[in-house]
Amino acid sequence: MTTRQALRLTHVVSTIWFMACIGYILVLALHQAGFRWWFIFSLSGHSALLVFLLVSLYLFALFRGVGEAQQIEREHPLTTTSYYMGFYVAAPLIGGLAGTLGMSDAARSPDFLLGIAMGTLGTTFVVWVVVDPIAGLVEVFLPASRKHRLERLAEAEAQRRTRQEKREQLLAEAFAREEQERQRWHQHLRPSAERLACLLQSDVADDSGIEREAVSIGADAWRLGGLGCMRQLRDMTVALDEDPEVRAAAADRLSSLWDGIGDWRRPAFH
Numbered sequence: 441m442t443t444r445q446a447l448r449l450t451h452v453v454s455t456i457w458f459m460a461c462i463g464y465i466l467v468l469a470l471h472q473a474g475f476r477w478w479f480i481f482s483l484s485g486h487s488a489l490l491v492f493l494l495v496s497l498y499l500f501a502l503f504r505g506v507g508e509a510q511q512i513e514r515e516h517p518l519t520t521t522s523y524y525m526g527f528y529v530a531a532p533l534i535g536g537l538a539g540t541l542g543m544s545d546a547a548r549s550p551d552f553l554l555g556i557a558m559g560t561l562g563t564t565f566v567v568w569v570v571v572d573p574i575a576g577l578v579e580v581f582l583p584a585s586r587k588h589r590l591e592r593l594a595e596a597e598a599q600r601r602t603r604q605e606k607r608e609q610l611l612a613e614a615f616a617r618e619e620q621e622r623q624r625w626h627q628h629l630r631p632s633a634e635r636l637a638c639l640l641q642s643d644v645a646d647d648s649g650i651e652r653e654a655v656s657i658g659a660d661a662w663r664l665g666g667l668g669c670m671r672q673l674r675d676m677t678v679a680l681d682e683d684p685e686v687r688a689a690a691a692d693r694l695s696s697l698w699d700g701i702g703d704w705r706r707p708a709f710h
Contacts, residue, residue: 443522451529458532458564461557468554514588516579519572528572535563625669626676632657633676640677640690651697658698667703674698 513520519528527534539559543552579585636657639650661673674694678687698704 447522447525447529450526450533454529454532457536458560461532461536461560464553464557465561512588512592515585515592516576517582517585518579519575524575528567531567532560532564534567535560538563621665621668622672625665625672628664629661629669629673629676632661633673633680636673636677636694637680637690640693641681654694654697655701658694658701658704662702662704670698670701670704 518524536556536559539556542559543555580589636654639654642650658670658673661670665672674691677694678691681687681690695704
């Protein structure tokens, strides 16, 4: 059995023992307050499921999640040692042993068990709530710990900045490629935009030929660069006319004619 496994097992046993002592103290306190046993046990029965659920969640976190987290040894030279961690997780058991030794001369069984439970509670409180925070606070102010912490934070900040710079560089490269693509499309689509503008301004009785040619030009733009290319062609075509009303009508007609070409959908371009 490895040291980590031994610490986990000790922690589980200590936690179960600690909760059993707390339960015993509560039951005894309720009985001494005048509550009958049937009421105490019925109340305990209703809360047993909740206690079991909380213990299950705690053990799951211990073995699957939180138990895997490790403090940085150089920043915590005391609380990360095996001796201290063993003392920490075994605090309830140590308290129970101390209570047993302290109540060895007790004559009555309730006082004996109560002494063990109170020893467990008191020792656990002192170790977990008083000693451990003080030890952690002392470690924070050690020169070596502070130096390593500052170095670690500086390294983490440098890594964060490096990742941010890489993301910004990738984004800038993507924008540059997009702009180059738009420039290439602009040169290639200029004749098509001029032809579309002429077709939309044509006033003929039978415009089926105009519609077919406009659809063909839109399909060519789709094959050239997809939806973005079609949008650029539409914008270039509309921009050739200075009248805002004519521009709106031309954009609406192109949206209708091109509806169904690739990803082009008319409602999205009104």
